[in-house]
């Protein structure tokens with residue numbers, strides 16, 4: 001991996017490699033790194049250099065295209081077996097965001113249908129580019145639908161980073177704020193810092209400030225007080241996997257915010273593209289929840305903040321039950337409760 005100049009998108013396909021905004025280095029350093037192998041892509045997803053459900057999926061898709069391009073086998077069967085191994089490796093990087101598996105399935109279907117190695121390489125590259133373009137389009141539409149729910153001057157609270165850098169562009173939960181900024185539609189955002197790895201403090205605060213959006217950072221334990229004191233009009237978050245009944249997995253801490261929204265009688269919105277739905281799962285109880293290294297809790301930015309050998313529990317996501325969700329904002333429109341019945345009208 002090497003460092004290059006600043007680029008407009010956080011994930012970019014450069015024919016012989018992928019160029020990635022290193023989200024682990026933000027906000028101290030804005031650096032773009034080059035990924036030259038499937039191993040680089042796997043490592044970048046695992047170590048959160050790229051994170052956020054849609055961004056993981058489209059980066060993995062480019063990873064498959066990259067791996068295929070680098071295959072030297074001249075036998076179609078062997079080529080397909082090798083690329084399938086790349087797909088399996090990338091699928092083992094993180095378990096919760098279904099966008100990863102959705103994107104890899106699309107790539108696998110292209111691989112299986114290919115009649116020659118040359119056409120496979122070309123078609124896989126085209127498919128990854130199509131996944132990227134589709135994500136950008138979906139996020140813009142989510143922004144439009146999301147913005148229709150807000151009034152000028154509203155204050156919204158968000159968690160983690162469901163922004164442009166977590167997607168091809170615009171983001172999901174943050175898309176309405178990017179569009180509002182383009183349109184001179186004033187909105188105020190309160191961003192929870194999002195322990196343990198601070199996606200809110202490091203990424204959402206950075207991204208919204210870059211865009212000129214009015215953002216105020218709070219630590220996670222300030223959410224209740226902030227809702228009570230600052231006339232928060234609603235909470236909007238992204239999602240990593242939404243089950244058929246509307247139960248939603250998102251960054252750890254989301255569930256607590258949904259409970260707070262209920263208590264204070266404010267809306268709780270989930271913003272996600274159709275690619276984040278997993279209609280094979282009846283409820284959130286079956287969503288696999290990633291558990292990460294306890295060092296993410298015992299250290300903050302390399303500094304130990306807890307006794308050595310303390311027991312830790314570090315789930316990266318939680319599941320918000322559907323009855324706490326006011327609506328789910330997708331590219332196809334806004335889904336209202338009665339989710340089990342209504343979701344199929346928006347997500348095929």
Ligand code: MRU
Nearest residue numbers: 051052053162166238239250251
């Ligand atoms: O662990 P992360 O940073 O990948 O978790 C990300 C989130 O939980 C986001 O809210 C979600 O993926 C939506 S990103 C548009």
